[in-house]
Amino acid sequence: MYGSYAAAEDNSFSHAFPQPVILIDAGHGGIDGGTSHGDILEKDINLEIGRRLYVILRSQGYRTILNRTGDYALSDDNRWLRSRSRHLRDLAQRKQLSEELPSEIVISLHVNWGKNNSKRGPIVLHQSEGRSAFLASSIQNSLNNLYSTSSLPQIGKPFYLLNHVDCPAVIVETGFISNTEDRTLLNSKRGQQKIAEAIYGGILQYFTAI
Numbered sequence: 387m388y389g390s391y392a393a394a395e396d397n398s399f400s401h402a403f404p405q406p407v408i409l410i411d412a413g414h415g416g417i418d419g420g421t422s423h424g425d426i427l428e429k430d431i432n433l434e435i436g437r438r439l440y441v442i443l444r445s446q447g448y449r450t451i452l453n454r455t456g457d458y459a460l461s462d463d464n465r466w467l468r469s470r471s472r473h474l475r476d477l478a479q480r481k482q483l484s485e486e487l488p489s490e491i492v493i494s495l496h497v498n499w500g501k502n503n504s505k506r507g508p509i510v511l512h513q514s515e516g517r518s519a520f521l522a523s524s525i526q527n528s529l530n531n532l533y534s535t536s537s538l539p540q541i542g543k544p545f546y547l548l549n550h551v552d553c554p555a556v557i558v559e560t561g562f563i564s565n566t567e568d569r570t571l572l573n574s575k576r577g578q579q580k581i582a583e584a585i586y587g588g589i590l591q592y593f594t595a596i
């Protein structure tokens with residue numbers, strides 16, 4: 387239960403966020419648009435869904451951080467990793483942010499693309515760890531209800547974020563930008579709201595059971 391942390395106030399702890407927070411990572415940003423279809427960019431969809439999820443979680447009393455609130459790359463102001471690879475700096479910034487904040491869970495938002503445009507539906511990727519797998523299946527079930535799909539969550543072995551973040555983290559591929567039906571949902575305000583609500587439903591289920 388999330389509420390069990392409510393009493394753990396410690397004034398000697400100088401952190402701006404003394405209680406565990408939910409970190410929402412809106413994937414990509416700035417010159418890194420992620421995947422796309424025409425002028426529809428993944429980075430914009432991730433940000434819209436992230437903002438909506440942020441508002442819902444905050445309204446329900448969860449301490450929540452959205453790691454970007456505008457269209458910029460996290461690598462632009464990376465303080466931690468002086469790598470020449472913008473992509474690596476970007477990834478390191480995401481990981482470092484989750485360490486500086488006492489994150490309880492990390493939800494990384496992305497959009498999928500498939501060569502076969504009949505491929506559709508959400509896929510949630512998780513770490514090879516029980517709580518992450520449970521969080522992923524909770525969110526997957528909730529999104530499957532919205533999309534009328536029966537996709538299964540998957541272990542996200544090659545993903546930097548999942549390998550480098552210590553708390554339970556998941557990557558939510560909210561749908562396929564290459565599929566007409568998914569794209570309609572991903573690219574409309576109503577669809578983005580429904581997706582955010584479905585992700586919230588999964589998070590709620592996770593915190594109710596943990």
Ligand SMILES: [Zn+2]
Nearest residue numbers: 413420496497
């Ligand atoms: Zn992505």
